[in-house]
Amino acid sequence: MALLLKGGRLVDPAAGLDTVADVVIRDGVIVEIGEDLTIPKGVTIECAEKVVLPGLVDLHVHLREPGREDEETVSSGKRAAAHGGFAGICPMPNTEPVADEGSAITALMDLADDGFPVQVFPVGAMTVKQAGELMAEIGDMHxxxxxxxxxxxxxxxDSGVMRRVMDYAKMFPVTLMSHCQDDALAGRGVVNEGVVSTRLGLPGYPAAAEEIMIARDIALCELTGCRVHVQHVSTARGVELIRVAKAAGLPVTCEVTPHHLFLDEDMLDLTYDTNRKMNPPLRTAADREALLDGLVDGTVDAIATDxxxxxxxxxxxxxxxAPFGTTGLETALSLVNTHLVACGRVTWSQVAQWMCHGPRSCVPLIPEQRIEVGRPGTLTIVDPEARVEVTREWFVGTSRNSAFLGAKLLGKATEVLVDGEWALKGGKVVER
Ligand SMILES: [Zn+2]
Incomplete structure (x- = not known):
């Protein structure tokens, strides 16, 4: 089957592309890029005024299968991903039971093999039952x-346990991802500790609880040589610690979430909206700016939704x-366009870096993707002028606990192709 993507703006910094051109995909592979291309038979998709990116990947996703299929299944999560423009996702292992052995990863891969083309790259637990005591069967899961x-x-x-996990894991080409939190210091905190926690009368979780563990994991990275990825960094000092570690040549990477980039603690109010309760909590406006600065200067590698x-x-x-967390797969790309691209703060080329190439560089086992002849036909096509009103009914995923309910956003993925197969077409998730 041949596909012709006609007249889109192809944006891919890894391929040195930002140009209007046509793309031909045949048998799942990009076979031609150029102007005025035609195909004798097949399907032509008009991409004028659209942006064509290499397929986006989300490094940080919670699917709830097994255990809480009422909240999200592997299949519903894959469809939510496609709706948001993602061609691949990394599910976290905190299911019930925890994915802490090879058979659990195999079972997840079987669930993911449902005929729907979004790619699933599983993340296993570091310790048995995520209890932080005994190392899990990392080799087996790998x-x-x-x-x-x-x-x-x-x-x-336990830093000794973390060190042993790192010593062992570095024998494999895998990445350790760390949710950095000193439990004793975070305590029962549910919002950032500071003025807002005082005003709302809620227990606070200080930035230091996150930063101490980022500093520890950087020190252990230096000690062991193991690749470490800091998940959802949310504070200015956290970004600075990672900036210094990278400058020293350590294999440390990190991600930020859209909610930490586009919301802050001042947006918590007396409605006590539990969809804005997340971990790490929303921080200060200054932290938000530092996260964006970190993205722009390359300290932050990826935008991941959590x-x-x-x-x-x-x-x-x-x-x-209430439990911590907001949905994110379906709103991330529209938020990035609305708050960063449409107002001219960043370019689509930067977005491709943060949502496609950056995630892949953090986790080298996720195959590289470029808009190049010979590469898989895995692409995300965006209509930057599409209007999105974030209502409960608009979501495709099973749960609707979005911190952005009610937002009016600009830009939306209209097509997602994975190896030349449609996951999203005309803005609609393809039924299979
Ligand atoms: Zn986390």
Whole structure:
């Protein structure tokens, strides 16, 4: 089957592209890029006024299968990903039971093999049951297909255990992903510790609780030589620690989430909106600016959503009792366009770096993707002028606990192709 993408603006910094041209995909592979291309038979997609990016990848996604299929399944999460423009996702292992052995990774891959073309790159647990005590079967999970390891949702508190995990994991070409949090210091905090926690009368979680563990993991990275990826960095000092580590040549990478980039603690108010309760919590406006500076200067490698679906009845609890997290897969790209590209602060080339190439450089086992002849036909096509109103009904994923409900956004993925197969077409998730 041949596909002709006609007249789109192709943007790919890795391929040195920012130009209007046509792309021909045949049998799942990009076979021709140029002007005025034609195909004898096949499907032509008009891409005028659209931006064509190499397929986006989200490094940080929570699917709830097995255990909480009422919140998200592997299949529903893949469809939510496509709706948001992602061609690939990395599910975290904090399911019930925890994905902490090879058979769990194999089971996840079987669930992901549902005929829907979004790619799934599993992340296994670092420790058994994510309890932070015994190292999990990392080699076994790697051989089953895990590309990275994380105890996300939790943080290994025992530095000796973390060191052993790093010593072992560095024998494989995998990435350790760390949710950096000193539990004793974070305590029962549910928002950033500071003026806003005082005003709202909610227990605070200080920035230092995150920064101490970022500093520890950088020190352990230096000690062991193991590749470390800091998940959802949310504070200015956290970014600075990583900037210094990178300058010293350490194999440290990091990600930021759209909610930490585009929301801050001042947006919490007396409505006590539990969809804005997340971990790490929304920080200060100055932290937000530092995260964006970190992206622009290359300290922050990737934008990742930390897509965290939760059942409505659980988010309807009091703020202190509701679970942490917001969904993110479906709104990330539109938020980035609305707040950064459309207003001229960043370019599409930078977006391609942060949402396609950056994630892949953090996790080398995710195959590289470029808009180049001979590469897979894995692309995300964006209509930068599309209007999105974020309502509960607009979502495709099972849960609707978005911190951005009610937002009016600009720009939307209209097509997602994975190896030449449609996951999203005309803005609609393709039924299979
Ligand atoms: Zn986390």
């Amino acid at each position: 051989h089953a297909g895990a590309v990275a390891f994380s105890d996300d949702g939790r943080c290994v508190q 897509h965290a679906p939760h059942a409505a009845h659980e988010k309807q609890l009091e703020f202190e009792l």
